[in-house]
Amino acid sequence: MGDFIYEKIPQFTAETIKKKRPRLMAVVNDNCTGCEACIEFCPVLCIDHPPPEQYTGVVIPPVRIRWHECIGCQICARVCEGLAWNAIDMISIDEFEQKFGIKVGDGLSPPEEAEEHSEAAAPRG
Ligand code: SF4
Numbered sequence: 718m719g720d721f722i723y724e725k726i727p728q729f730t731a732e733t734i735k736k737k738r739p740r741l742m743a744v745v746n747d748n749c750t751g752c753e754a755c756i757e758f759c760p761v762l763c764i765d766h767p768p769p770e771q772y773t774g775v776v777i778p779p780v781r782i783r784w785h786e787c788i789g790c791q792i793c794a795r796v797c798e799g800l801a802w803n804a805i806d807m808i809s810i811d812e813f814e815q816k817f818g819i820k821v822g823d824g825l826s827p828p829e830e831a832e833e834h835s836e837a838a839a840p841r842g
């Protein structure tokens with residue numbers, strides 16, 4: 718994949734508040750081919766492709782996890798391991814926060830944040 722690396726996450730907000738803080742978070746690693754096998758298995762449909770302006774150097778971009786929606790269920794990681802390229806790592810929420818400088822809260826989103834999130838996380842397709 719050359720110098721393209723997509724273990725990155727969308728740059729939405731520096732902080733997110735969930736109804737329940739997950740124990741784990743899914744992070745896409747460099748193995749992802751963008752095959753989409755995982756997408757339909759996600760129970761909250763938080764896997765999609767990044768918009769074209771967010772990637773370069775590949776025709777089919779890897780998928781991204783919309784981390785502010787991911788509930789850490791691990792299904793995508795198992796699907797990718799079984800059907801594709803083992804391209805999703807499940808990491809602890811503490812490690813995720815530390816690595817990406819994000820705080821994942823526990824509670825209901827206030828309306829202004831909910832609006833910001835829904836804008837940033839426009840449904841795919
Ligand atoms: S199944 Fe794996 S390789 Fe295919 S898009 Fe999902 S994360 Fe990428």
Ligand code: SF4
Nearest residue numbers: 759787788790791793
């Ligand atoms: S861990 Fe579960 S909720 Fe998170 S992206 Fe994977 S399938 Fe979706």
